[in-house]
Each structure stands twice: as C-alpha cells, then as structure tokens.
Amino acid sequence: MDYFTLKTIHQGAVVLSLAGFVVRGTASLRGAAWVRGRIAKTLPHLVDTVLLVSALLLAWQLRLTPGNAPWLTAKIVGLLIYIGLGVLALRPGRPLAVRAAAWLAALAVFGWIVSVALTKNPLGLLALG
Numbered sequence: 001m002d003y004f005t006l007k008t009i010h011q012g013a014v015v016l017s018l019a020g021f022v023v024r025g026t027a028s029l030r031g032a033a034w035v036r037g038r039i040a041k042t043l044p045h046l047v048d049t050v051l052l053v054s055a056l057l058l059a060w061q062l063r064l065t066p067g068n069a070p071w072l073t074a075k076i077v078g079l080l081i082y083i084g085l086g087v088l089a090l091r092p093g094r095p096l097a098v099r100a101a102a103w104l105a106a107l108a109v110f111g112w113i114v115s116v117a118l119t120k121n122p123l124g125l126l127a128l129g
Contacts (some may be wrong), residue, residue: 006057013051018110020044021086025103028090035090074122078113082106 020043028035059065059072066073088094089103115124 001057003058003061006054006061010051010054010058013047013054014114016047017044017051020047021106021110025089025106028092029096029100029103036092069120070122071116071120074116074124075113078109078116082109082113085109 024035024040024044034040064072066076085102085106089099089106091099094102112124112126115126116122119125119127121127
C-alpha cells in the first residue's frame with residue numbers, strides 16, 4: 001500500500017477514534033445505558049486496531065523507531081496515558097467528578113498527541129511557546 005493511502009487511512013481512524021471517544025464519554029457521563037452495549041464496546045476496538053496497524057505500517061515504511069524519532073516515543077507514551085485516562089473515564093463505578101476529569105484530561109492528551117504528530121516534536125505545540 002502506498003504511503004498516501006496508508007496515511008489517509010491512519011488519519012481517518014484518528015478522526016473516528018476521537019469522535020467515538022467524545023460520543024461515548026459524553027453518553028457515559030450522562031448515564032446512557034447504550035454505552036455498556038456490545039456495539040459500543042466492540043466498535044472502538046475495531047477502529048483502534050485499524051489506527052494501530054496503520055501507525056505500525058507507516059513507521060515501518062518510513063523506517064521510524066522510537067530510537068531514531070523521539071517524537072514517536074512521545075506519541076507512544078502519550079498513547080499509554082490516553083488509554084489509562086480513557087479507561088478511568090469510561091469505567092462505571094468511579095465518582096462522576098473523577099470520570100469527568102479523566103475524560104477531559106484524556107481529550108487534552110489526545111490533542112497533544114496530534115500536535116506531536118503534526119510538529120514531529122516531542123513537545124508538540126508546547127514547543128512553540
């Protein structure tokens with residue numbers, strides 16, 4: 001698969017992943033029952049699998065490794081933080097304020113990850129300040 005097609009798939013998966021997280025987070029914080037359903041739990045994994053596989057293929061095509069691209073290391077660390085915050089935000093049983101704060105923090109981390117991807121700088125947009 002050529003680079004442009006792969007990058008387009010990756011960027012589309014980023015948009016779908018973010019949109020899904022925003023919708024599920026909003027619904028979860030409002031107590032909607034559908035977020036605990038099979039589709040709401042399965043579809044994000046499918047989208048995120050496409051996102052991860054396309055990222056790995058892009059890195060392979062460009063011969064990028066965390067060792068030779070510090071911004072890639074930053075994205076990986078950011079992804080782990082985003083996942084942790086997302087789990088905390090979407091898992092019922094925690095106080096609503098904790099879940100809401102985790103959801104907002106996850107969205108901020110997601111934005112930072114995108115800024116790292118766009119700037120190819122481990123600090124992302126923070127490097128501009």
